Amino acid sequence: MKNQTTNIASNAYAPYSNSDEYCYVLGKSGTFYPGVRVENSSYPLTIPADQAAICSSLGNGDHPVAILDSSRSNQLSKFWIEKFNLKKLESLPEDAVIYDPIVKKVDDVNLYLQKLCESTVSDQSDFPVTALLKTTDGYIPGVNIEFKEWNLGLCAERVALSRALASGYSEFLGMHVYAPQSEYISPCGACRQVLFEFMPDQTLVLHHDDQSLSRHLVSHLLPNGFSSSSLKK
Ligand code: THU
Numbered sequence: 001m002k003n004q005t006t007n008i009a010s011n012a013y014a015p016y017s018n019s020d021e022y023c024y025v026l027g028k029s030g031t032f033y034p035g036v037r038v039e040n041s042s043y044p045l046t047i048p049a050d051q052a053a054i055c056s057s058l059g060n061g062d063h064p065v066a067i068l069d070s071s072r073s074n075q076l077s078k079f080w081i082e083k084f085n086l087k088k089l090e091s092l093p094e095d096a097v098i099y100d101p102i103v104k105k106v107d108d109v110n111l112y113l114q115k116l117c118e119s120t121v122s123d124q125s126d127f128p129v130t131a132l133l134k135t136t137d138g139y140i141p142g143v144n145i146e147f148k149e150w151n152l153g154l155c156a157e158r159v160a161l162s163r164a165l166a167s168g169y170s171e172f173l174g175m176h177v178y179a180p181q182s183e184y185i186s187p188c189g190a191c192r193q194v195l196f197e198f199m200p201d202q203t204l205v206l207h208h209d210d211q212s213l214s215r216h217l218v219s220h221l222l223p224n225g226f227s228s229s230s231l232k233k
Contacts, residue, residue, distance in 0.1 A: 012036040025053035027062030052162035113178035131156040178207040
């Protein structure tokens with residue numbers, strides 16, 4: 001973990017609202033999963049801290065049991081609390097074990113992406129997707145997470161990105177994406193927009209079912225994309 005737990009609020013990406021929200025979700029295993037608010041110039045694509053932490057825990061095969069949330073109680077946090085019957089925590093124990101998503105060394109990216117499919121929560125679509133976000137410190141894994149409430153799940157790309165930011169890894173070098181049920185995997189529009197916010201000049205490597213690869217600059221996947229400069233008055 002790059003930033004100490006006390007600094008987690010500063011890991012939030014909230015340039016539009018300045019509300020540095022963070023959260024920890026305690027998993028049944030005893031591990032705490034950090035989440036931070038990840039805003040987007042297209043405001044509705046913002047990932048709330050609690051959604052990020054819940055998805056991170058589920059993507060690590062854990063089950064949320066408690067939550068420590070910096071944000072004012074809102075409808076969505078009530079939703080997560082009720083959905084998982086979460087206990088509310090007031091502070092982080094001193095000896096808390098904090099999840100660190102970094103994988104320092106990956107020998108075979110394609111094999112890693114395949115193995116990661118076991119961690120997806122894709123029972124709604126039967127369409128597993130995995131991602132590896134390359135950072136200056138190593139790789140951050142992401143898997144797609146689905147709920148009965150479809151709009152509250154997250155794509156593999158966004159799980160990887162929100163995990164990275166929550167743990168203080170913010171220098172992105174590119175991303176790999178894999179979806180075995182797809183003949184030609186290509187990131188959804190929402191993920192293109194979210195990746196465009198953080199790494200427009202980096203490359204997305206798509207790993208197809210037939211073992212072929214295609215490479216795209218993120219900015220090329222979103223021609224004339226909407227960005228923070230579009231918001232300037
Ligand atoms: N999905 C991803 O994880 N990434 C993409 O780029 C495309 C879609 C997931 C979301 C959902 O869990 C499932 O695939 C079907 O939409």
